[in-house]
Amino acid sequence: MNLHAIRAIYGFEMARFRRTMFQSLFTPVLTTSLYFVVFGAAMGGRLHEVQGVPYGAFIIPGLMLLTVLSESIANASFGIYLPRFTGTIYELLSAPIGTIEALAGYVGAAASKSLILALVILATARCFVPYHIVHPLWAIVFLLLITVSFSLFGFILGCFADGFEKLQIVPLMIVTPLTFLGGTFYSVDMLPKPWSTITLFNPIVYLVNGLRWAFYGIADVNIAIAAGIICLFLVGCAGIVTYIFTTGWRLRT
Amino acid sequence: MSAPILAITGLTKTYESGHQALKGIDLEIRRGEIFALLGPNGAGKTTLIGAVCGLVRPTGGTIRVNGLDAARDWRSARARIGLVPQELSTDMFETVANTVAFSRGLFGKPRDDAAVERVLRALSLWEKRGAKIMQLSGGMKRRVLIAKALAHDPELLFLDEPSAGVDVELRREMWAMILKLRDQGVTIILTTHYIEEAEEMADRIGVIDKGKLILVEPKADLLGRLGKTEATITLAKPIEAIPAQFADWPLAISDDGLTLTYTITAAEAEQRGLAPLVKALDAAGMDFKALDTHRSSLEDIFVDLVEGRA
Numbered sequence: 001m002n003l004h005a006i007r008a009i010y011g012f013e014m015a016r017f018r019r020t021m022f023q024s025l026f027t028p029v030l031t032t033s034l035y036f037v038v039f040g041a042a043m044g045g046r047l048h049e050v051q052g053v054p055y056g057a058f059i060i061p062g063l064m065l066l067t068v069l070s071e072s073i074a075n076a077s078f079g080i081y082l083p084r085f086t087g088t089i090y091e092l093l094s095a096p097i098g099t100i101e102a103l104a105g106y107v108g109a110a111a112s113k114s115l116i117l118a119l120v121i122l123a124t125a126r127c128f129v130p131y132h133i134v135h136p137l138w139a140i141v142f143l144l145l146i147t148v149s150f151s152l153f154g155f156i157l158g159c160f161a162d163g164f165e166k167l168q169i170v171p172l173m174i175v176t177p178l179t180f181l182g183g184t185f186y187s188v189d190m191l192p193k194p195w196s197t198i199t200l201f202n203p204i205v206y207l208v209n210g211l212r213w214a215f216y217g218i219a220d221v222n223i224a225i226a227a228g229i230i231c232l233f234l235v236g237c238a239g240i241v242t243y244i245f246t247t248g249w250r251l252r253t
Numbered sequence: 254m255s256a257p258i259l260a261i262t263g264l265t266k267t268y269e270s271g272h273q274a275l276k277g278i279d280l281e282i283r284r285g286e287i288f289a290l291l292g293p294n295g296a297g298k299t300t301l302i303g304a305v306c307g308l309v310r311p312t313g314g315t316i317r318v319n320g321l322d323a324a325r326d327w328r329s330a331r332a333r334i335g336l337v338p339q340e341l342s343t344d345m346f347e348t349v350a351n352t353v354a355f356s357r358g359l360f361g362k363p364r365d366d367a368a369v370e371r372v373l374r375a376l377s378l379w380e381k382r383g384a385k386i387m388q389l390s391g392g393m394k395r396r397v398l399i400a401k402a403l404a405h406d407p408e409l410l411f412l413d414e415p416s417a418g419v420d421v422e423l424r425r426e427m428w429a430m431i432l433k434l435r436d437q438g439v440t441i442i443l444t445t446h447y448i449e450e451a452e453e454m455a456d457r458i459g460v461i462d463k464g465k466l467i468l469v470e471p472k473a474d475l476l477g478r479l480g481k482t483e484a485t486i487t488l489a490k491p492i493e494a495i496p497a498q499f500a501d502w503p504l505a506i507s508d509d510g511l512t513l514t515y516t517i518t519a520a521e522a523e524q525r526g527l528a529p530l531v532k533a534l535d536a537a538g539m540d541f542k543a544l545d546t547h548r549s550s551l552e553d554i555f556v557d558l559v560e561g562r563a
Contacts, residue, residue: 002328008358012347019346087342091401094306094336095359096328253268253309 009105036106056129061211062184076110076154099245139214154236189218258279264314276464289451292461320378335407345387360405412443482522
């Protein structure tokens with residue numbers, strides 16, 4: 001195991017995060033504040049409680065997820081795509097680095113950045129609404145599983161993309177809409193039939209509810225199924241990334 | 254003789270497009286030498302380097318680095334190799350010192366500021382250690398790439414077109430630096446378009462063309478065997494034909510009868526020089542006004558070899 005390589009990649013990626021610290025941290029704080037103003041203050045006046053939780057607090061897990069998913073994908077995909085684009089990938093490919101080291105470096109850094117942002121959002125939310133996390137340990141576990149699996153997903157996108165446009169398509173056109181339609185701002189029970197059934201085919205519903213259960217002990221779906229779906233996604237992405245490194249697909253000629 | 258630091262046997266590479274870039278390359282690189290790999294564009298030089306360094310997946314054959322199978326013991330093999338690519342590929346926003354330290358880490362070496370300083374000083378980059386790479390000139394960026402490749406103290410260094418886009422003065426500096434590295438025990442394989450570069454530095458020359466290694470020889474032997482010395486004699490008076498006593502001499506006459514061209518191999522020139530010809534001309538009473546000699550360069554030999562196969 002090349003531990004020095006993990007440290008080098010992780011440090012390099014985190015340094016990139018530090019270079020854009022203001023943009024990296026200020027943007028989610030501003031976005032979260034706006035969501036609270038629009039959804040919490042404006043709509044919260046009409047929707048006092050959802051499943052016994054004040055509406056402002058109810059949307060916190062979904063808001064965290066909205067940022068965590070997009071940032072995990074963006075950071076990991078950019079982390080591997082940029083060296084491919086600039087040609088500096090030669091160094092990674094010619095170094096004594098295996099799948100585990102590359103993943104620990106790139107995916108570890110992307111997941112770390114997302115976790116930092118999640119904490120920033122949580123702190124920002126505190127300025128707007130009071131909340132209490134019922135299962136803090138599970139909240140950490142869910143966040144870790146989600147950030148790591150979506151960072152892996154981002155890594156795959158970064159390997160697949162052959163232009164900056166393709167890098168943006170999946171997060172903007174698929175993940176963000178699915179997150180908005182995945183119960184971020186509402187409970188599945190609030191939807192009329194057949195939408196309340198159709199929405200269960202959206203995998204993001206399970207992520208939002210997993211996190212919401214960890215926060216407030218409430219969920220629209222079976223929590224074991226939610227945890228199972230996240231784990232399945234994690235294993236699937238890890239398998240694809242291992243395939244990429246083993247075969248050199250899109251990396252080696 | 255010690256075991257080769259790099260042994261390539263039957264190496265082939267066929268791309269998905271069907272293009273066969275390498276057609277059974279067999280090559281051994283001796284420890285501590287500078288080996289120049291020459292070839293026209295698209296000959297397979299960069300593919301060959303890529304296959305050894307892990308950038309290209311070979312279709313067949315074996316590569317052994319210091320006795321280690323590059324496919325099976327890839328970690329140990331790659332840790333011994335440094336690569337300076339042809340393109341100026343660097344992270345433009347990173348500082349010089351950080352990018353060199355990063356490369357050292359990638360290759361499994363612990364953080365060592367003294368080692369980074371040593372490499373930067375050797376390449377006259379120490380003063381620029383805090384500068385972002387985007388602020389450097391092209392020549393400086395090239396040096397940074399060399400510093401990155403040397404950061405983990407490799408035994409075998411690949412330089413793919415090291416002086417491409419570098420001005421004459423910097424090229425000379427780079428040659429001096431490469432020779433110094435060789436003196437420190439680093440084995441160097443370089444590809445170049447500047448034949449002068451190979452002629453100046455290489456111990457052995459390899460010529461690759463259309464995916465095949467067509468020649469591998471020590472530079473001195475190559476120049477001696479394939480090199481020619483040509484003497485051009487401008488006569489005082491024109492002659493109609495080469496005199497009978499010179500029938501066995503390798504002489505040619507110009508159309509106007511005023512110029513004789515005498516061509517011998519570099520080895521013959523080394524042994525006998527031009528003295529016998531001068532004496533014979535004198536004995537035959539043939540006065541001449543001028544005598545010019547031209548020794549063929551590696552470039553002439555390279556062009557003859559490659560054009561001969563075209």
